[in-house]
Amino acid sequence: MTTITFIKPDGERVDVEATNGATVMEVAKDHDMPMLAACGGSLACATCHVVVDESWFEKSGELCEAEEDLLDSAHGLTNTSRLCCQMKVSDELNGMAMTLPPME
Amino acid sequence: MSEIYTTDVAIIGAGPIGLFSVFQCGMLKMSCHVIDALPATGGQCSALYPEKPLFDIPAAPNINAVDLIARLEKQIEPFKPAIHLNQQVTELEKIGEYWHLSTSRGLKIRARAIIIAAGAGAFGPNKPPLDNIDRFEGQSVHYMVQRREDFRDQRIVIAGGGDSAVDWALSLAGVAAEVYVIHRRDRFRAIPESVAQMKALADAGKIELVIPYQLASLEGEDDQLQAVIVKTLGGEERRIEADHLLSFFGLASKLGPINDWGLDILNGVINVEPTTCATNVEGIFAVGDIANYPHKLKLILSGFSEAAQAAHAAYRIVNPGQALNFEHSTTSGVPALEPA
Numbered sequence: 001m002t003t004i005t006f007i008k009p010d011g012e013r014v015d016v017e018a019t020n021g022a023t024v025m026e027v028a029k030d031h032d033m034p035m036l037a038a039c040g041g042s043l044a045c046a047t048c049h050v051v052v053d054e055s056w057f058e059k060s061g062e063l064c065e066a067e068e069d070l071l072d073s074a075h076g077l078t079n080t081s082r083l084c085c086q087m088k089v090s091d092e093l094n095g096m097a098m099t100l101p102p103m104e
Numbered sequence: 105m106s107e108i109y110t111t112d113v114a115i116i117g118a119g120p121i122g123l124f125s126v127f128q129c130g131m132l133k134m135s136c137h138v139i140d141a142l143p144a145t146g147g148q149c150s151a152l153y154p155e156k157p158l159f160d161i162p163a164a165p166n167i168n169a170v171d172l173i174a175r176l177e178k179q180i181e182p183f184k185p186a187i188h189l190n191q192q193v194t195e196l197e198k199i200g201e202y203w204h205l206s207t208s209r210g211l212k213i214r215a216r217a218i219i220i221a222a223g224a225g226a227f228g229p230n231k232p233p234l235d236n237i238d239r240f241e242g243q244s245v246h247y248m249v250q251r252r253e254d255f256r257d258q259r260i261v262i263a264g265g266g267d268s269a270v271d272w273a274l275s276l277a278g279v280a281a282e283v284y285v286i287h288r289r290d291r292f293r294a295i296p297e298s299v300a301q302m303k304a305l306a307d308a309g310k311i312e313l314v315i316p317y318q319l320a321s322l323e324g325e326d327d328q329l330q331a332v333i334v335k336t337l338g339g340e341e342r343r344i345e346a347d348h349l350l351s352f353f354g355l356a357s358k359l360g361p362i363n364d365w366g367l368d369i370l371n372g373v374i375n376v377e378p379t380t381c382a383t384n385v386e387g388i389f390a391v392g393d394i395a396n397y398p399h400k401l402k403l404i405l406s407g408f409s410e411a412a413q414a415a416h417a418a419y420r421i422v423n424p425g426q427a428l429n430f431e432h433s434t435t436s437g438v439p440a441l442e443p444a
Binding site: 029032033034035036038039040042044045047068069071072073075076077078079102103 | 148152153223224230232233264265266287288289291293318337353354356357370371372393402
């Protein structure tokens with residue numbers, strides 16, 4: 001099991017146990033995090049945008065071109081913005097934290 | 105616009121599941137009106153991925169999203185549903201035995217039951233979350249352009265990195281006094297020739313590409329914009345004096361008024377009883393992506409099944425006390441197709 005920390009828009013930190021191989025978006029939805037993830041992980045929207053803690057960004061993996069393109073339609077981007085449907089949980093990510101932007 | 109339509113079931117959303125709900129209701133001899141915010145039927149299938157093939161529709165091994173919608177429309181044709189596009193349901197209220205529903209265009213419908221098949225919500229412009237943006241909308245902030253001439257001799261800021269941003273930068277370069285294109289990175293998602301033309305215009309000093317910047321805030325008086333403040337990721341700020349902002353970040357869906365109907369909603373989906381798709385409000389059903397229950401699969405396949413569950417449950421509300429004879433379509437045929 002891998003522990004992932006979600007920081008909600010109101011600042012609350014929630015540690016969750018995540019199964020390796022799941023996407024971070026799936027983990028967030030399973031734990032009722034405030035996130036739309038409208039397209040369900042098919043790389044057709046940007047509503048699972050998260051801001052990964054800087055120290056974890058490199059480990060979060062490479063962004064593919066489609067993810068970069070979709071981030072164009074997200075708001076409040078940072079240097080460590082990701083679509084969390086494109087991050088897979090693994091031992092490598094144990095302890096990773098990320099902030100969820102406000103919905104809408 | 106004072107006419108009030110009366111129908112058995114009002115269906116909110118004309119995506120694949122909304123359309124198939126017409127079929128399921130029709131087989132039970134219930135009439136339907138369908139309302140959708142988009143100018144065309146198909147919902148996400150038409151708006152987000154029209155050309156993408158689907159491989160998990162039973163008996164259709166490989167079908168484009170637009171073709172799926174065309175076939176569904178053909179399938180429901182016998183039931184002659186009234187489909188009202190380009191308008192959002194803004195109000196829903198129970199008066200006596202009827203739900204009274206009004207749309208953003210003033211259309212009024214009364215129905216015995218409601219089926220919400222609204223996907224992730226109504227599509228509208230993906231608005232940047234700037235504090236006072238609403239104030240300027242219509243006057244100096246625009247999500248689409250109707251008439252190029254409206255921008256003659258004006259100072260224009262265009263935000264976005266897709267086709268709309270690039271196309272309007274090209275088009276307005278010859279009309280507007282100044283054109284600035286704000287984008288977060290150097291790469292644009294548009295036809296390469298258009299991007300090349302835009303970059304040539306920038307090199308010639310006809311327009312300015314403001315890269316890598318994002319919108320930060322707006323300044324102005326009443327509804328008249330005066331300046332757009334943009335920022336780099338490093339926090340470097342720049343103030344661009346402008347009369348208009350054209351914001352092109354594509355479409356986004358929002359539940360909007362659905363939030364106000366007393367439904368049990370969590371994170372953008374409506375909790376339903378999965379065997380009937382009934383919501384916590386009697387007479388309102390939810391199907392497709394917007395309906396949620398344990399282990400829900402957001403598949404078109406599941407939505408079709410939910411449409412059938414909801415139609416059968418709605419029958420009891422539309423026709424109280426009447427027997428519902430369960431029939432297969434092989435036996436019943438399509439009722440509306442039978443000779444009168």
